Amino acid sequence: MSETKDFSYETRTNILHGPLELIDEKQLSDACEFPWYNQTLCQVNESVVRLGVVHGEYHWHKHDDDDEFFYVVEGRFFIDLEDRTVELAPRQGFVVPKGVMHRPRAPERTVILMVETAGIVPTGSS
Secondary structure (H helix, E strand, O other): OOOOOOOOOEEEOOOOOOOOOOOOHHHHHHHOOOOEEEEEEEEEOOEEEEEEEEEEEOOOEOOOOOOEEEEEEEOOEEEEEOOOEEEEOOOOEEEEOOOOOEEEEEEEEEEEEEEEEOOOOOOOOO
């Protein structure tokens, strides 16, 4: 199920905000024009908080050494696992443990927040 190709996602791993700075998620997500966008907002200890503005399917992948937390701000978000699909509505979250194959997808424009380790490769380990 995993693919080895270049992906056309807009992924920005630079940390946009430092400590004591206001983060306006709505302003950032409203300004987004990409179908699959990922921007690191800030770092908290050894983890980062990322904004995702997504519509469509990501690819099947896993993270060998890192868990991922997804939290839906607006829209609908699905996480396909090998044995089931988890549907998240606004104000719902879900952790995908390290080593678990998954495919995120959104049937409509959806805004999510992700919490993961700062060194994670967003497109997956494999």
